[in-house]
Amino acid sequence: MLSSNETIIEVLHHATIQFNRYLSIIIYLFGTVGNILNVIILSQKKFRSNSCAFIFLISSIASLIAILSGLTNRMIAGWTVDLTSTINWLCQLRAMVLFTSRTIVLWLITLATIDRWLLSCFNVRRQQMRTLKTAQQCTIIIIIFSILLNAPIIYCYEANLLETPVQCYGKTAACRIYTDIMYGCGSILIPSLFMTSFSIMIILNIRKTRRRIGIFNISTNHVRRQRQTKKRDRRLLIMLLVQVTFIVVLTFPQAIQKLYATITLDFNSSSKSILQIAIEDLIFNFVVLLTYLANGLPFYIYTLSGGNVFRNACWQLIRAFGQTITCQNN
Template sequence: MSTDAVLISSFTFATMQINRHVALFVLLFGTVGNLLNIWVLSEHSLSDNPCSTYLWWSSLSSAIFIWSGTLTRVLQGYNLNWPNTNQPVCKTRLFILTTCFSVAVWTLVGASSDRYLRSSALVKFRNFSTVQTARRILIIIITGSVLVFLEVFYCYEASVPNVPVACYPQSLPCRLYNDWMLILFTTVIPSCFMAVFGSLTIRNIRTRVVQPVMHVEFRNNTANQNVRLRLNDRNINHMLLIQVLVVLLMNLPVTIHRLYASLTANFSKTALRVAIENLIYSLVVLFSFFSYSISFYLYILTGSIYRAALKRVGRRLLRRIGLLH
């Protein structure tokens, strides 16, 4: 057996093991984390905060994104490739995956913008930081993501040869469009927005002490409640900033790989090079999936308000099932 054949076999085996074990870990880890996020963010002390509304939807779309992407990789690890060889399943799965990926990213942009509005010195800006505004922006995000990635039903084909995954755009124009749309719409543009809103929020926090927006129904709140709102805002700012930084850093490798794949799409490649690229692709994609699996654990580490909410919902659950009185 030639050296190239041995290397190809080794890289292929490594890719299979990564898909079999690492992808399964990400799937389970991310599912548990995002479901707990959805549960905790529904708690009353957090649900009336517009930023929490964005984070709730980010967790929901992240859970669907992880399942639509990593489950197929786990099956690939056991040589079960039917989701990539069945045409309707291929197209539907990729549409769900790309749309949910987009929603998961852009809801973080929405949360970052809300933090900027909430910390603004101008009352007219702070008045936009409401749950109603968040819901309107969420409708725009979901609708825009669906429209942008409707091309999946036209471009993607099952059983495409010599590509990282068999469910892939068949034609070169489709590959270029899809790669650049994923690079720009789900990475570069939202990253720029998050960086801008994050820096503006930090500037606002440093330059003044922000009084929280008080709506009509809260005008008679006590000073203690005002302090609670300020502490909640500070905690959520910290939680969101850490998550945004993690997402940006962990999605950088897959962005670079997609850029490389787009620039070399019409190059002739040897079997060894394809095997190496498939291994790298599996690693960077799982790295990206992992960034949307750890938000719950980041919130636990960085947000005291989140830990308190988790304790409250946990106690309620234990009382409901009779384990705590």
């Protein structure tokens, strides 16, 4: 007969395996398809010259890389041996690519909120600061920063570890403290705070602009192209604000878990009970999957909140694909 604790541990262990085995597959499929569609749609001519759309495009590529590099091995581990857990260089390469791409995604969305904030400012000089060239330069800086921030992972991570949440993990206490703080603060907490702050400032700017328009009763006739540009900018802003909300909600739990792991790091791991380790492993795996969910949602967020601008581009893509297949069959 199993004791109550042993039964709970077995249930927790089984739940962890099922999360990694089945939830990973679901997120992998809709996340990969969604990000590929994002890349194709945002590469179209109508979005190509828009700085915010360019940032969305690069963040979708980084999200796709994060899903492919992170979830592939999790699905494999649910059914057979995961080579990234047993081969050192694969472990280090996978961790470096995964954490770097995640950092790029969150800082790019932060950059997008700054871009929309500049657009919402009444000050013309600030509006003129947001250009495609500036967005491209800032994107390069973010990529370099993300690589440098995560570079110590190559030294810190090692395969075949025991008494860690996963076998490919930080090999020493100092490494775990650094990587946990680096990722929890540098890749999640700080960009999330920036995103939230600039999103609030955008909303305040929009309200101020509306009040000024109401006071001065400004009435201007814009050409059709200007109206379409403003409509596209407005939809991109809505898409951004919704995405920021989901990113903060889905990534914050992992930041908290990382900081908790750092604070409660015990150099004598045997002091932890088997039940406590099982609970922490389940929480670790669940919050990690939430971050992959954040990487997989953008296309569906854009489709639902992007209005006709994004949906029309999506339908045009589908129709073009259908016509191509029809021509090939004929």
